[in-house]
Structures are given as structure tokens and as C-alpha cells.
Amino acid sequence: MTLSDASPRTHDALEVLHRVFGYDSFRGEQQQIIEHVAGGGDALVLMPTGGGKSLCYQIPALVRGGTGVVVSPLIALMQDQVDALTALGVRAGFLNSTQGFDERRTVEQLFLAGELDLLYLAPERLRTEGTQRLLDQGEVSLFAIDEAHCVAQWGHDFRPDYLALSMLHERWPKVPRIALTATATPATHAEISSRLGLGEARHFVASFDRPNIQYRIAAKNNPQKQLLELIRSEHEGDAGVVYCLSRASVEKTAAFLVEQGIDAVAYHAGMDAAARAANQSRFLREDGIVVVATIAFGMGIDKPDVRFVAHLDLPKSVEGYYQETGRAGRDGEPATAWLAYGLQDVVQQRKLIEGSEGDEAHRRSQSAHLDAMLALCETVECRRVRLLAYFGQESGPCGNCDTCLTPAESWDGTVAAQKLLSAVWRLARERRQKFGAGQIIDILQGKKTAKVIQFDHDQLSVFGVGADLGTAEWRGVVRQLLALGLLAVEGEYGTLVLTEASGEVLGGRRSVPLRKEKAPAQPRKESGARSGSGKAGRVPVDLPSGAVPVFEALRAWRAATAREQGVPAYVVFHDATLREIATRLPGSVEELSTVNGVGEAKLAKYGEGILEALADTRAAAAATAPAAPADPPPHEEEPPPVPEDLDPPWDDWE
Template sequence: MNSARDILQSTFGYDDFRPPQAEIIDTVINGGDAMVLMPTGGGKSLCYQIPALARSGCGVVISPLIALMQDQVNALRELGVRASFLNSTLDANTARDIEQSLLNGELDLLYIAPERLNQPRTMDLLQRTSLSLFAIDEAHCVSQWGHDFRADYLRLSLLHEQFPTVPRIALTATADARTQEEIKLRLQLQDAAYFCAGFDRPNIRYHIALKHNPRQQLLQFLRQEHEKDAGIVYCLSRKKVDDTAAWLAQQGFNALPYHAGLDASVRADHQARFLREESVIIVATIAFGMGIDKPDVRFVAHLDMPKTVESYYQETGRAGRDGAPADAWMIYGLQDVIKLRQMMGESQGSEEHKRAEQHRLNAMLGLCEITTCRRQALLAYFDDRPEAACGNCDTCLQPVATWDGTEAARMALSAAWRTGQRFGVNHLIDVLRGAETDKIFQCDHHQLPTYGVGKELDANQWRSVYRQLVARGFLTVDLERFGALRLEEACRPVLRGEQNVELRKDVKLKASKQRTRTQLPEDLDITLWEALRDRRRELAEAQGVPPYVIFHDRTLQEMCQAVPQNLMQFGRLSGVGERKLEKYGDEFLAVINAHLEPGGAAQA
């Protein structure tokens, strides 16, 4: 591992590996296959980049998103790594030049989309090349049960068949037990060394609340917590994305829409601005985000409930990749569940697939309704079971009040049963509250024993009861009957008086007293910090790369704290390798020295 550690320090500028990076890298350097589960921001890329540099030949990285390859390659080139990519954005001449560089042994890493890898021309090219490894990034895309399924990933077993001596490493941040088994099977990695670094992202604070006025709730969250921060807002529909982005812009935020209905050039421009500018908010459908490398995303907000826990984990994981505090904020309602189930009902998938999707939606709704530690429930879904509550989610910071809802649950279930399981929640509430509507009298529901028995609860309280009964599997939404509520077998013990039901009291989530907006150390010299950021921005704009490709915020903070006076001291900073020392050392030392000169702070 000496060569690997040397590469870590000289190329990437870090002193030591995080567990279990060293073991993974050692496995691949020695020619072994590996399957790696590691949370976003945990350092997955080093697990294949360092072996590619340590072994002879070129490392081939299969990545599902061509839009991000350019930034990944730019970041590696900044470190002095000979990296390139092959995808459909290149013209024929440029692609031929890259292919020739590969054949000449002039590349350390080559990024390829799975669609291109499967082309005979590409396979022929690789057969004539010295290869160090294959890295399959976002490996969960191989799972037909997953949320990011890509059909071309199913053909990646050919790597093992046609290149049996080239080590393979599959990496993902999101895979439950079933998906993990499918990755092993479809990529023929049953004998690969298995590494799981856990799924916890302790720097992310989870907030989940009920919808009551979505735009005002979002505005309050942004104003109080993230006034000038970069973030992502997810919506279920394209129209909602466009409307929300326009409305946020009217409120003074730098908000841009992103969805598959926009022109490709507009999407590319908005993504580039998000990566390269500061304080940009992207409002997007799930078409945006997989593989986003931006380290300083301070929040991810959901205005609609994701359909699976995997989707929620993957999307919220785009916040706080730099390890600094970040927020995962979501609001939801029963209407979200109905809408998602309608979408599932329109799916062309098999009945087995639809049942699996239904199970996953129920798990997501269960996470929303839980009254105990949110993080424990989220991690348990991935069979990662921390013993203690996290102390950094809404249910830990503001414990949920509950009430004995047994009698209310029986009333709600009885109303659904006695009306023939043919009506939606609004009509059932009218029955329970004794409303005098035309529909009540037309259906003779004013003569039912349940008519008017629930007047002590208001309409919103009854909606809460029904939503929680659906979440617990006592009721289901019958889409063929336009959202009618139907009893499930699980409700029998409740109706028989054999099971009590504790329900959560719905309250508006108060703003956190401990804000997660970008926090700087109290002793940080803000004037020097801003001067260093200005120089970083100038350099990034001149080269057409995101600022974090030059240096991450934490490296700039270390400059402020260590105040290096020469290149030797500058080279000891975290994230400063040999190439960046040579390329940027004098630039940033000049800023520091100007700041230290008499009157320098005032001039900066």
C-alpha cells in the first residue's frame, strides 16, 4: 500500500485513508474484484482512482450520466491525472483523438457511458488496450427493482466474460438487501470482496412535516435556514417545477428549473450554473441529481413525497457532501400517496413489480409517520441499525406528542366499511362529522350508526387519522374507485377491540434553533476568507470549472487558520497535492501575504 498512500498524499493532498478505503484499494490493486457500499461523500471515487493510478494500464469508469463526466474529468486534470471521457457530446475528430490516446497508453482514467461501452467499436478498442480496472459507478442502476434502473447496465456482465483478468469494482451509495443481491448476480460479482461503510450521514439533519401551505412553508425554511445557500428543491411534476422556480425567483432567490421537458441546452446551462456559481437553487424533478459532485449543497427540500426510501436517501444524500451541516427537509400529505399510487397504477410493469413498488411506497409513508428517531428508521431500511437515537432529526429535537386514537380509528374504519368501501376521505369525514350534504342524503348515509359520531374532531384531525391508518396498512387507497378507502386484513384486531392505536398529534414544525446554514469557525478571519474565495472564483471562471475543483471550502478555511507563509507550509494543507501546489500555491500565498501587510485587511 506504500504506492497507494504516496498517490493519496502527492496527487490528492490527503494524509490518510478513511476506513475502509485502504482495504478496498489494496484488494483492487492486487487484482481482486470488489463491491462497495459507501455513503455519498464517503470517498468512493478514490477507491477506483488510486488503483487505476497504481496499476499499469488505463482504468475505465462506467458512469450513467454524461453531463457530469466533464466536471469529473476536469477535477482529475487539475490534479495532474491524465483523464478523459467518451460520450455522445464529442465530435468524431475529438473522439478519435481520445481513442488514439488510449491506445498509446497516454490515459490513466477513461469515463464511458454504459450505452457507449456496449457498442462493438468500443469493445474492440478496449480489447486492444492495456486496462488497469473497470469501475462501475452507481451500480444500483443494474437493479430492475431500483429507482434509477438503466437497461444498458444489464449488459455489464460482459466485462467479466471478455476481460476475465481485469479487476472490477462496483460502487453505490444506495442499495437495500434485495438490490445488493441483484448487483452481485447481474454483474457476476458473487465472489467479489464485499465492503460496506454504512449508510449514515450524521451531518444531515432530517425534517419531515405535513403540508398545510407548501410555498409559505418552503419560504419560511429558506429564509430562516438557508437564505444564501445552494440547494435542491424536488417536485413530482414538471409544471410544479416550473411554477416553483418562477415563484422562488420572484421572492429574490437565484432559482432555476430542471426537468426532462426542457431543451437539452437549457438543462445543461442550468446544471453548469448550479455547479459553478454560488447560492443557486435548482428546482427539479428526479431527472436531476444522480452523481452530483457539488460538495457545498446545504439543503435538499422535497415539496412532494418520494415514492421509495431509496429515492429519498439518494436525493437527500446530495446535501452536505463536504461533511458540514446540511438539511434534508420534506413536506407531505395523503394526496401525495394517492398521486404516487395513481402513477404506479399506470405503470407498464409486471404485477410482481407493482407489488414491490407498493411495498416500497408503504415503507416511505411509514418513515414519514414514525414517532421515534427518523435516522434509526431510515438506516434500518438498509439493515444498518444504530443502537442510539441520533439527536439530529426532527423527532429527536422535538419529540412527537401522541394520543390514544383507538376509538377514533374504530370510527374511521367503521365509516369506510359501512359506506361500502366506495368513498374517499372527504366524504367519510362528512359522515363522521354529521355533515348535511346532498351526497350524504342521496346515499342515505345520514341513517348509518357512524353518522355524526365524530363531531369532537375537526376535519383536519380526521384527515390525520385516515392518513395514519393508511400509513400503518389498516386502509388502502382503491385507485379503481377514484381514491376510495378500503379496509385491509390488518385492521381486524383494531375493530375487534384487541389492539390499541397510538396516533401522532400533528403540529406545525417550528424552525430549528440550531440553524444549519453554512457555519464558519468563530475565530475565522472573514476578510481573508472572502479574499481567498474571490481569488478561487476568478481562477475557476478563467478555466470554466466549478470553484470547488480549485479547492474545497475546508481547504480555504485551513488557509485562514494556518496562514502559510511559503510553499512548503502551503503544501501541508489538506487537499493540496503536488500539482495544485505548483499551479496555485503562489496565487493563494499572494492573497495571504497581501492580507498580512500593514493595511492589507482593509484593502482586501
């Protein structure tokens, strides 16, 4: 294998950034990362979704001689990644099991001829001896390992084939490697470094803050209707992702949304592969589609205009939650991360851990992940502060999460906790019985239900001692005691049992401050007007009102162009680029070339179409504009003087 003899310079990278991608400057640490890798150095990059990770390996691959090899875990998305690069004039291809022999052979020949800038491979294919021999015969400029958190031993997206990627440095020691991920705790960071042999690499850790995302966690109460209210009140016509724990929930929720007039599709691993691919394609290529999915969906999704991510079930870990919510608002526009969370979520997740495969260490790891997720749900502090702290980063209150917008109240729940724990203890001690939360709450509230009477639970000394709290309040107490480890669930039916720490509360040695249940947070107030309903969606908040019809006309042109070419709309242009065009109204190809996101290839391919769309918009506006008033007839008399005590109208314009 040969390596490029070129010595990359900063202006080379900047020239590529402007010529190919249409931007004039780098963001954050992009420039330092690109210079380091382009110069032959190894790098481990931790950067949030939407932070511009792809450029960190794409530009070095274009600056250095040879082909950049990208290890990507998702075959289904390679085509869209290649489409996006091809639209920019980049020579990109992929090798995976979806291709026939002739198609694979063509890509291999292009690689061997040095006619590919970037080649995408799944880790499974890279492990084959045939692929390794192919790479030996060509010129590789770098290896990029995307979604590098997959190497984590207990990672939520664990892929065993990633563990073999340490061989890259052994087989090709002179080729620089860059591993990238959008989520990693300090422990996961260390594990990625160890498993990929990147201990000597330069590590870049950007802020994980996504200030455009509003984090909200609501008490679960008919979650499907809560979701519908979220969509109709805040995200009508917007693209969104809804996560459910089970495949059955996915199917039911998607059907419910469709019945309510929402353009929704389902996605889970149990679906027919063709149907799953078709639904993913619709989500990526059409505007305003809502996909309801299990966590099998989403990793590597590049769609920039996802306006909301909703969870109808509790995520298993903060890492999973962060990565899933990070699929919203990749374009930097306001987005919502909404989670419905209730007692049954806690019981369900505890049961899943108890019945999971793996050794005791694995179950302890899962429990630790769940505990951190529960702490995020129950916090009275800023959710963003808690979220970033989990990843080892400090921040101040954000002012844009539900606990900041409607601060949570706490109350002394020690007595309530003692009552509930006492009921659990008495059932176990006096009756040798275990029950779930519903029966215990009925006992505390003094309800003589059929089940209470059947088991003579109205004879217990704790019967009716909790009548001062409502059912929702008691369920909140149970949920928080489970989150605090003062109560546990066991068995198939999720019965409540005491823990070692329960005795501290029952003995009066530990107080129990609890989070008071509160009304839902107010949705984000948008300063921009909505342009009707349906597929139009939300008008970006920073778009002048006069530019709104131009922006919508450009979106319509983009949609038609994308359909004609069979690519996602964002491959043509991102909303941010259309927004700038609608605001600046360039009148020539030269003016259009100065817009961010308009590189040489897109200017040549779409420039005339954009200018024609702008001209059509101006013509339509002129045709519908009211006629100018006719000149008044001549009058022989002088007009009356303007009274001196009237304010001139322009004083109100400020």
C-alpha cells in the same frame, strides 16, 4: 490486452494520495479497498455519498499500469469529473455522444498511446463492438462500475445497459473490477453481486450514516411557503436541491422561488436539452443556486457544498429518499434533509402504483417500497435509526433529527379509526357509494356541506360522531391508516375502501396507536455567525471569527478563478481546504503544500494566486484598521494606584 507487472504497495497508494490529492491519510475502509483492487482483486463497495468512493478506483488506476475505465451513467457529468481530475494533474478523458469525430479520435489515440490514466464511458457505449475492440488494443488497469445499484431489477434509477456489464469479466477475465454504490438494501446488494458476477469479489460495506445531515419531515401545509420559510430562515444564499414529483410542479415551484428573490432554476426531462444543461451548469459552477427538479436530476452530482435537499412530494422508496438527501453535505458540513408530507401524497402514490405498468409482482414490489417510506414518515422513533435499519444497519438515537429534537407523542386512535372505518363501510354497504377523504371527514365532523346534503349523508348514523377532532387531525388519522394498511385507495379519484385488516379494528381485535400531529422541529442552531446575506451563505460553524473575512476573500478568489477557467468552483478547491487556509494563513508555498486538499498540481497551478489573495486580504485589513492611540504626553505626577478590590480583566477571558 496486457496488464501491469507492477506489484502495488501500501506506500504507493499513500504517495499518490498525498502527491495528487493533497491528503495524508485514508478514511474508513478506503485503504483496504484500494490495496485490494490495486493488487488485482475484484470488489463491491457500498459506501455513502461523500464517503470517498471515487478515490477507491482512482488511486488503484494511478498505481496500476494502464488506463482505468470508469462506467458512468451520466454523460452530462463526465465533463465535470474529467475537469476535476485534470485540475489534479490526472490524465483523464471520456468518450460519449456529445463529442465530434475528431474529438473522439483524439481521446482514442491518447488511450492507445497509454497517455490516459482514466477513461469515462457510458454503459451504452461500452456495449458497442467498436469500443470493446478499442479496449482490446490498449492496456486497461481496471473497470470501475459507478452507481452500481442501476443493475437492480426494480431500482429507481434502472438502466438496462448495466445488465450487460457481467460480460466484463468474461471478455477481460484478468482485469480487476470494482462496483460502487451509495445505496443498497441487503436485497439490492445481493442482486448487484449476482448480476455483475461479483459473488467471488470482496465486499466492503461502510456505515450508511450521514451524521451531518439533519432529517426532518413536516406536515404538508402550503409546501411552497414552507419551503420559502426553510430557505429564508436557515439557508439564505445556500446551494440546495428541491425535488418535486411532476414537471409542472417543478416549473411552478422554481417560478415561485424566483418571484421571492431566490436564485432558482428548473430541471426536468421535458425541458429543452440545452436549457437543462445550462441550468445544471449554473448549479454546479455558481455558488448559492437552488435547483428545483424531478428525480431526473442528481445522480453523480459531485457538488460538495449543497446545504439542503427538500422534497415537496413523497419519494417512492427509502432508497430514492436516501440517495436524494445524500446529495446534501458531501463536504461533511451541517446540512438539512427536509420533506413536506401529507395525506394527498399517500393517495397519489397508491394511485400511481395501481395504474403502473408491469405485472403484479412489480406492483407488490412498489407497494413494499412505499410502505417502508411511509413507516419512516410516521415513526415516533429516531428517523436515523429507522433509515439505517432499512439498510440492515443498527444505530442509536442520533439527537439530530426532528423526532429526537422534538419527540413525537402517540395516542390511542382505536376509537377514531373505528369511526372512520365505519363511515367508509356504511357508505359502501348502505349507499353503494365510495368517496375520498374530504367527504368522509365532513360526515364525521357533522358538516352540512352542499355535497353532504346532496347525497343525504347527514342521515347516516355516523354523521357528527367525529366532531371531537379537527380536520387536520382527521386527515392525520386517514393518512396513518393508509400507511398501516388498514385503509386503501382505489380508482381515478382516490376513493377510500376497506382492507382485509380493517375488520380486526372494527371488530375490536386490534388497537391502533397513532402518531400525534406536532409542531415543526426547531432548526439546527449554528454556532458560527452568518456573514451577511446573498451569495455569502453560511459561515462554517468551526471557522474562527477572525478567519471569516479571509475565508470569504478566498471564496471570491476561487469564484473568479473558476469562471476564468470555465469549471465549477469546487474543482479549484473545496470549502474545507479554503477553511484550513483561512485558519492557518500559510505564508509560503512550502507551508501551503501541507494543507489538506493541496496536491502538487494544484499547488503549482494555484499556489501563487492563493498567497496573493492572502496578502491582499492582510493589506486590506491593515488599511481599514483603526489607528493606534498616540503616546500620552509626559506627566510629572504619578498615576493613581489601581484599587486592590478590582478584578484584573483577564479573569473574564476564560
